[in-house]
Amino acid sequence: MxxxxxxxxxxxxxxxxxxxxxxxxxxxxxxxxxxxxxxxxxxxxxxxxxxxxxxxxxxxxxxxxxxxxxxxxxxxxxxxxxxxxxxxxxxxxxxxxxxxxxxxxxxxxxxxxxxxxxxxxxxxxxxxxxxxxxxxxxxxxxxxxxxxxxxxxxxxxxxxxxxxxxxxxxxxxxxxxxxxxxxxxxxxxxxxxxxxxxxxxxxxxxxxxxxxxxxxxxxxxxxxxxxxxxxxxxxxxxxxxxxxxxxxxxxxxxxxxxxxxxxxxxxxxxxxxxxxxxxxxxxxxxxxxxxxxxxxxxxxxxxxxxxxxxxxxxxxxxxxxxxxxxxxxxxxxxxxxxxxxxxxxxxxxxxxxxxxxxxxxxxxxxxxxxxxxxxxxxxxxxxxxxxxxxxxxxxxxxxxxxxxxxxxxTDALTGLLNRRGFETQMAFAVALARRSSRPLSLITVDVDHFKRVNDTYGHEAGDEVLRRLARTLESRLRGSDVVARLGGEEFVALLPDTDLNGAQSIAQALVTAMAEQQDPVVGTITVSAGVATMRGAEDNGAAMLRRGDAALYEAKGQGRNRVCVEA
The missing domain is CATH 3.30.450.20 (PAS domain)
Structure with missing residues (x-):
């Protein structure tokens, strides 16, 4: 109140x-x-x-x-x-x-x-x-x-x-x-x-x-x-x-x-x-x-x-x-x-x-x-x-x-795709080749005696060799081809609509082009290449890459500066 x-x-x-x-x-x-x-x-x-x-x-x-x-x-x-x-x-x-x-x-x-x-x-x-x-x-x-x-x-x-x-x-x-x-x-x-x-x-x-x-x-x-x-x-x-x-x-x-x-x-x-x-x-x-x-x-x-x-x-x-x-x-x-x-x-x-x-x-x-x-x-x-x-x-x-x-x-040294980026592109290319029944081939490329280059001229010269190879691959291949650096001195090129013979010819042209170049520090640079192609709808990218590597090692074993195709 x-x-x-x-x-x-x-x-x-x-x-x-x-x-x-x-x-x-x-x-x-x-x-x-x-x-x-x-x-x-x-x-x-x-x-x-x-x-x-x-x-x-x-x-x-x-x-x-x-x-x-x-x-x-x-x-x-x-x-x-x-x-x-x-x-x-x-x-x-x-x-x-x-x-x-x-x-x-x-x-x-x-x-x-x-x-x-x-x-x-x-x-x-x-x-x-x-x-x-x-x-x-x-x-x-x-x-x-x-x-x-x-x-x-x-x-x-x-x-x-x-x-x-x-x-x-x-x-x-x-x-x-x-x-x-x-x-x-x-x-x-x-x-x-x-x-x-x-x-x-x-x-x-x-x-x-x-x-x-x-x-x-x-x-x-x-x-x-x-x-x-x-x-x-x-x-x-x-x-x-x-x-x-x-x-x-x-x-x-x-x-x-x-x-x-x-x-x-x-x-x-x-x-x-x-x-x-x-x-x-x-x-x-x-x-x-x-x-x-x-x-x-x-x-x-x-x-x-x-x-x-x-x-x-x-x-x-x-x-x-x-x-x-x-x-x-x-x-x-x-x-x-x-x-x-x-x-x-x-x-x-x-x-x-x-x-x-x-x-x-x-x-x-x-x-x-x-x-x-x-x-x-x-x-x-x-x-x-x-x-x-x-x-x-x-x-x-x-x-x-x-x-x-x-x-x-992306590979920081060459600007090309690295292994991860390449695997994505390869999966897409394999799927497209299967669906359209078109040929698909790849070329594995490796610099010959690359360790000797690094040991003799230094890693900067070795890096320039890798960049030179990357530029050669990009300039010699088509815009539809996929180029990547898998690691070290090993590169790979994926070639849609290209059979084994065509890929072998391209690989030989790449090997020849590299051998004709003269690096101001290293001099002549040679590479070895292995070629593999898709073997039907059951084939896959990993198997192709393994066969390409095997062909590459065969080229190395035969004396380098050459191309070998898959067995």
């Missing part, structure tokens, strides 16, 4: 100002919090999407790397023309050394005979020792094998320490060496686990130090096998495993739903976490790895929290301004006030077409209605601006991904 009396003691102007002011403050706070929470949800979702994209891109690159290395082991093991001269022949040793030079993270490349004794290896490591009990040898006798990451055993004491100080760990790639129907040995590659660190670091955004974004890898059993910053052993010793409650995005259905969640890790902190299943490119590389990206919650949602606070501050400022106007509107009858309150309720409820009307009954009410209208439009504009900002950031990320994809498909 005392409160009613005290309130009634105020003038009508004061009573209306107090009531209307309280209403405007409450409405502004509700609108600000509502729009703020909506924007926060949108930002949090986009942060999760970005984290998921990073994890999925890492998974794609790792899967591609595993497939390429398993194919490398398979292709090298299938070089029957080399192995027929003996597992410990000079040609075999040269091939191993060249393969390691092309991929320095292949720490050890070797060959064991059918009894498990190492007969040839890079730098002579483990030659003469038995590896018959090693899993890669036992599986490699049966077919192409990719082994899960493991600690080095025989090689640990023979190799220099790693850059991070952690023990050496390898991923094994093995394939059987067959001469005719007989398995005479196993070709093996021990790939350094440092390769994984390089892949993940290449995908980590430049601002990752500020955002604390990190990438991890867990194996099929949930055991940690990679942590950034050389912390793998420390985190494993602390008991870190795949956090519970993480939804693994297997990416098999092609859906784009976000699989991020907030999870508590072994250190007791909460992180925004995204995980994806490594999708193997072939059966041998199906290791079941899970790639996990994480970011501290306080950093991942920092922008969202700031947005809510900003929206609330804007709403409160607008509410105070509207309350001041309400004091001036107290002379008007409550009809206009009820109309404004009803309109504000419609805006708060989100009814279609709801807006604050422009009152004309008095100057004060008109000012109030305009102020509330501006406040509403400002909040809506803030929401639209935030959505536009999110859209622009999404476009920037897509552009960065396209640039990364282009860089991954």
């Amino acid at each position: 005392m409160l009613i009396t005290r309130f009634s003691d105020h003038s009508l102007r004061m009573q209306i100002a107090l009531v209307f002011g309280a209403l405007v403050v409450g409405l502004s706070v509700l609108l600000s919090l509502g729009f703020g929470e909506l924007l926060k949800h949108r930002i949090q979702r986009d942060a999760g999407n970005s984290l998921q994209v990073v994890a999925e891109n890492a998974g794609k690159l790792l899967a591609l790397g595993l497939m390429q290395r398993s194919l490398e082991a398979e292709v090298m093991a299938s070089a029957e023309v080399v192995w027929s001269k003996g597992l410990d022949s000079a040609e075999a040793q040269h091939m191993l050394a060249r393969s390691q030079a092309m991929q320095p993270t292949n720490v050890w490349i070797g060959v064991a005979d059918a009894q498990g004794v190492v007969r040839n290896a890079t730098n002579g490591l483990l030659v003469g020792q038995s590896v018959a009990q090693r899993p890669w040898f036992q599986h490699g006798l049966q077919g192409v094998h990719v082994g899960d990451v493991h600690a080095a055993q025989l090689l640990e004491s023979l190799l220099p320490p790693t850059a991070t100080g952690e023990p050496h760990r390898f991923v094994d790639f093995a394939a059987p060496i067959r001469i005719g129907p007989t398995t005479v040995g196993v070709f093996a590659i021990h790939g350094s686990w440092q390769w994984t660190r390089e892949v993940l670091e290449s995908l980590t955004p430049a601002s990752s130090d500020e955002s604390a974004l990190e990438l991890f890898i867990f194996d099929r059993q949930g055991t940690l096998i990679f942590a950034p910053g050389g912390r793998t052993e420390v985190m494993r010793a602390a008991g870190q495993r795949l956090p519970e409650g993480i939804q693994i995005n297997n990416n098999r259905d092609g859906g784009g739903s976000t699989q991020t969640t907030v999870a508590r890790w072994q250190d007791g902190k909460r992180y925004l976490t995204a995980a994806t299943q490594l999708q193997p490119r072939n059966a041998a590389s199906d290791l079941g790895w899970r790639i996990v990206a994480r970011q501290p919650v306080e950093l991942a949602f920092a922008e969202a929290d700031d947005t809510v606070q900003l929206a609330l501050a804007i709403g409160l400022v607008a509410a105070l301004f509207a309350s001041a106007l309400a004091w001036l509107a107290a002379r008007r009858l409550s009809v206009d006030l009820y109309a404004l309150a009803d309109a504000a309720s419609g805006v708060e409820a989100g009814r279609p077409g709801s807006d604050i009307p422009a009152m004309q009954s008095s100057r004060e009410v008109q000012q109030l209605s305009q102020s509330l209208g501006r406040m509403t439009h400002h909040l809506l504009a803030a929401r639209e601006a935030m959505e536009e900002k999110v859209r622009l950031r999404t476009l920037e990320l897509e552009a960065a991904n396209r640039a990364l994809d282009l860089q991954a498909r």
